[in-house]
Amino acid sequence: MTASGSRSAAEVATAAAWHDVECGSYSADLPLWRELATARGGPVLDVGCGTGRVALDLAARGLEVVGVDPDEPLAAALTARARAAGLPARAHPADGRALALGRRFPLCLLAMQVAQLVGGPAGRAALLRSLADHLEPGGLLAIALADPFEAVPPGEARPPLPDVLEIDGWVLSSTPVAVRDEGDAIAVDRVREAVSPTGELTDELSTVELENCAPATLEDEGRAAGYTVLDRRAVPATDDYVGSTVVMLEAPR
Numbered sequence: 001m002t003a004s005g006s007r008s009a010a011e012v013a014t015a016a017a018w019h020d021v022e023c024g025s026y027s028a029d030l031p032l033w034r035e036l037a038t039a040r041g042g043p044v045l046d047v048g049c050g051t052g053r054v055a056l057d058l059a060a061r062g063l064e065v066v067g068v069d070p071d072e073p074l075a076a077a078l079t080a081r082a083r084a085a086g087l088p089a090r091a092h093p094a095d096g097r098a099l100a101l102g103r104r105f106p107l108c109l110l111a112m113q114v115a116q117l118v119g120g121p122a123g124r125a126a127l128l129r130s131l132a133d134h135l136e137p138g139g140l141l142a143i144a145l146a147d148p149f150e151a152v153p154p155g156e157a158r159p160p161l162p163d164v165l166e167i168d169g170w171v172l173s174s175t176p177v178a179v180r181d182e183g184d185a186i187a188v189d190r191v192r193e194a195v196s197p198t199g200e201l202t203d204e205l206s207t208v209e210l211e212n213c214a215p216a217t218l219e220d221e222g223r224a225a226g227y228t229v230l231d232r233r234a235v236p237a238t239d240d241y242v243g244s245t246v247v248m249l250e251a252p253r
Helices: 016-024 028-041 055-059 073-084 120-132 217-224
Strands: 042-049 064-071 090-095 105-110 134-145 163-167 170-181 184-196 201-211 233-235 244-250
Touching: 016 073, 016 163, 016 184, 028 105, 028 134, 042 055, 042 120, 042 244, 055 064, 055 073, 064 073, 064 184, 073 090, 090 163, 120 134, 120 217, 134 217, 217 244
Parallel strands: 042 064, 042 105, 064 090, 105 134
Antiparallel strands: 134 244, 163 170, 170 184, 184 201, 233 244
């Protein structure tokens, strides 16, 4: 293995590494996904699975999980981690709006803000159609939606702490620095910093745009696509993350 000090920032700060930094520590929603997966049974379809934060947690409880993510390095990382741990999970590099897995699932989930990254109303319509073809009759589609402006009032807010991860002597940190309302989307700016074992610093600005989509809007879109709307669920806010509303859609029987 190459000595950690000789690895470049690009070799260490990969897409999978940044995903781990910014998403890997979040756990407030795991009890809900465990509950739904236990009630519905496997296999579970995890759309926008990333490097496996949810999928590996469910697989560790004996459930088969199939993940899909349009970012191939993230899907590959999930599959490699599951194989190394002997867990029943794997991932495919695929777009949830145009899936062709050739099988159906009793439960499909979209965690965090995956559904707010699919291209607005047209993208959500394609997503709902595609997932309907991959759900068993009466299967459950659970979609989390978050609004960064549901945080504490500005006067009570604390400066956000960076998300930090150490990899082979490198320290990667990602700090939210701004949240901007752009009308159809909410832009979240983060400063990503990579510090080498010898102290060299590289940084960059990363921006994610989350589409504005109210739970009621998504429920209306689900009805139009043939789903039955069930009672919403909620994921509580934490000191570091806003809460989420989980829209629950049942596939036609």
